[in-house]
Amino acid sequence: xxxxxxxxxxxxxxxxxxLLELFLRAPxxxxxxxxxxxxxxxxxxxxxxxxxxxxxxxxxxxNAADQKNDCSFITPAIVDRDPIVVAIGSEGTSPGLARSLKxxxxxxxxxxxxxxxxxxxxxxxxxxxxxxxxxERQRLWAGIFSRGKDLESRLKSTPQEIEQAFDAALxxxxxxxxxGKVSLVGGGPGDLELLTIGAQRRLHSADVIVYDRLxxxxxxxxxxxxxxxxYVGKAPGAHxxxxxxxxxxxxxxxxxxxxxxxxxxxxxxxxxxxxxxxEALEAAGVPFEIVPGITSAAAAAASIGASLTSRGHNKSxxxxxxxDSKGFAEQDWKSLAEKNARAAVYMGLGASRFIQxxxxxxxxxxxxxxxxVENASRKDEKIVxxxxxxxxxxxxxxxxxxxAILLLGYKSKTGIEGALSKVRASL
Numbered sequence: 037x038x039x040x041x042x043x044x045x046x047x048x049x050x051x052x053x054x055l056l057e058l059f060l061r062a063p064x065x066x067x068x069x070x071x072x073x074x075x076x077x078x079x080x081x082x083x084x085x086x087x088x089x090x091x092x093x094x095x096x097x098x099n100a101a102d103q104k105n106d107c108s109f110i111t112p113a114i115v116d117r118d119p120i121v122v123a124i125g126s127e128g129t130s131p132g133l134a135r136s137l138k139x140x141x142x143x144x145x146x147x148x149x150x151x152x153x154x155x156x157x158x159x160x161x162x163x164x165x166x167x168x169x170x171x172e173r174q175r176l177w178a179g180i181f182s183r184g185k186d187l188e189s190r191l192k193s194t195p196q197e198i199e200q201a202f203d204a205a206l207x208x209x210x211x212x213x214x215x216g217k218v219s220l221v222g223g224g225p226g227d228l229e230l231l232t233i234g235a236q237r238r239l240h241s242a243d244v245i246v247y248d249r250l251x252x253x254x255x256x257x258x259x260x261x262x263x264x265x266x267y268v269g270k271a272p273g274a275h276x277x278x279x280x281x282x283x284x285x286x287x288x289x290x291x292x293x294x295x296x297x298x299x300x301x302x303x304x305x306x307x308x309x310x311x312x313x314x315e316a317l318e319a320a321g322v323p324f325e326i327v328p329g330i331t332s333a334a335a336a337a338a339s340i341g342a343s344l345t346s347r348g349h350n351k352s353x354x355x356x357x358x359x360d361s362k363g364f365a366e367q368d369w370k371s372l373a374e375k376n377a378r379a380a381v382y383m384g385l386g387a388s389r390f391i392q393x394x395x396x397x398x399x400x401x402x403x404x405x406x407x408x409v410e411n412a413s414r415k416d417e418k419i420v421x422x423x424x425x426x427x428x429x430x431x432x433x434x435x436x437x438x439x440a441i442l443l444l445g446y447k448s449k450t451g452i453e454g455a456l457s458k459v460r461a462s463l
Contacts (some may be wrong), residue, residue: 037071038061040078063087068094073109077101104128106291113138117150122144146192156196159202166206171243171262175295178241178260180205216243216290218317220310222303222329226252227413230335234327243294246286250439252414264294279309283316288320300441303331307357307382331355332402333380336409336441340419341449344378349444354379358387371400372444381442388442391427395444400424412439422447 038047040057051058059067061258068074074096076087081103086375088106091098101105104127112125113134122141124134160173167173171438181190194200219238224230239245239258247256249269259265266285268277282298287376289296304310305328317324333355344353354372356379357365364387372379384391396402402425410418427442 039067065090068096072096074098076103076106077103079162081459093408101404102131106197115141115145117145117147117153120149120153140433144188144191148194148458151195152191152193152198159199163202163206172263174260175241176202176205179208179237179295194417215322216292216294216296218286218290218296218298218313218322218324219327220298220304220308220313221300221327222305222308222331223251223255223299223301224330225246225302225335225413226250226255226411227333227335228252228254230330231255231258232327232329232414235329238297238327239299240297242297244289244296245299246282246289246296247299248301251299257300259297264289268424275399279312283313286313287316287320289323290317291320299349300329301332303329306331306355332382332412332439333442334445336380336407337446339409339412339417340407340443340446342407342443342446344380349379350376352378356381356384358382358384358391364390367394369394369398373400375401376445378445379443383439384435384442385431385438385440388431390440391444392424392427404445407443407446407448408434408436408440409443410436410438412441419448 037057037059037219040047041059041060041062043051043058043060047058048057049058068090072455073349074087074091075086076091077085077100078087084100084103085106086099088098088103088108092108095415097109099109099111100333104110107128110125110128111121113131115122115124115138122138122145124137124141126134163173163176167176170336179200183185190198190201218404219233219242221238222232223235236258240260241257242259242263244264244265245256245259245267246268249267255274266289268282268285270276275372282321286296286298297302298313300308300310302308304326305317310326314324333344333353345351354367354377356367358381365380371377381387381391395404402423404424405421406424406427408427408431420430420434420436424444430436
């Protein structure tokens with residue numbers, strides 16, 4: 037029932053189609069009889085408030101457009117792909133934003149997704165008879181919608197295609213009943229926006245997540261709540277989990293039939309000891325895959341507004357570690373001491389004095405720029421501009437405790453830290 041002295045063309049069209057009753061007049065008391073819900077959407081806010089008050093006094097639900105305080109309920113923006121329904125609400129703070137989000141989601145959800153959902157309902161009934169364990173069923177569906185294709189492509193599947201994917205996943209689940217799989221996944225430097233889509237998909241479907249101390253909580257939160265989380269962090273100067281024990285854990289969990297993620301900060305192939313874990317998996321006959329991540333050196337360079345390589349300046353950049361199995365890591369100090377040499381040093385805080393001494397001994401300029409980036413890309417990122425001569429002193433002065441990257445030969449661009457809302461310390 038619509039009461040309006042000046043209805044829109046669309047409302048008049050609906051009235052002619054018999055979709056609503058239209059009364060060409062102002063509202064009256066009797067309009068509030070034998071109804072349950074009222075929308076007050078006139079152009080007059082005072083009239084809307086009065087209509088809302090009348091409805092409230094009669095115990096009716098009421099929504100006054102753009103007048104949150106006069107509402108007893110709020111209508112979300114709806115994307116209807118029956119039986120799939122998405123509701124977007126802003127608690128009355130921004131209806132326009134909710135409508136914009138609705139328009140965006142409508143472009144992503146094909147009209148056929150409702151038919152797809154009905155087919156899945158049929159497959160779920162079939163699955164419950166052959167796979168009684170809820171966790172196994174959940175893993176199967178997570179695999180169908182999280183792997184191989186991006187979600188938008190999967191949602192465009194026909195019922196026949198989704199049944200084929202279901203049958204293939206079911207066959208894989210049976211064939212992998214005795215042995216699971218391990219994914220060596222790079223969790224990136226910590227900022228969730230720098231986590232790859234591949235890493236996200238695997239986190240959504242993993243049964244076991246074996247992670248280290250450099251993985252941020254934001255990244256961990258992408259994993260399934262039902263997953264088993266095993267911390268194997270290695271902290272300098274503190275109790276650490278031996279690499280042999282980490283190898284044993286991922287092998288045992290996979291042999292138990294679990295989908296295992298070995299989640300590392302940055303990229304697992306850069307100072308992540310992935311080779312040792314690969315050898316252990318191959319020896320045990322456990323299938324594995326590698327999902328690279330954005331390494332901390334790239335994130336640190338982005339934070340200071342510098343390119344790791346510059347045409348006409350440096351044709352290469354060295355990625356170094358400050359420590360190896362024997363202690364401080366020896367490098368080609370003569371080459372690194374050259375004027376245009378550039379390097380990013382991982383795990384270099386404890387070795388900073390050693391690195392400084394070796395470079396100065398080989399003739400490196402004392403005023404060579406060095407930028408220290410702690411917690412690259414994270415909310416608590418700290419950037420310290422320094423020189424080789426004062427590097428150790430500034431690490432102590434600004435309480436840099438890591439994890440940090442030492443960017444040798446790189447100078448932070450003026451103002452970039454403020455633009456990124458980062459913490460900056462400078463000489």
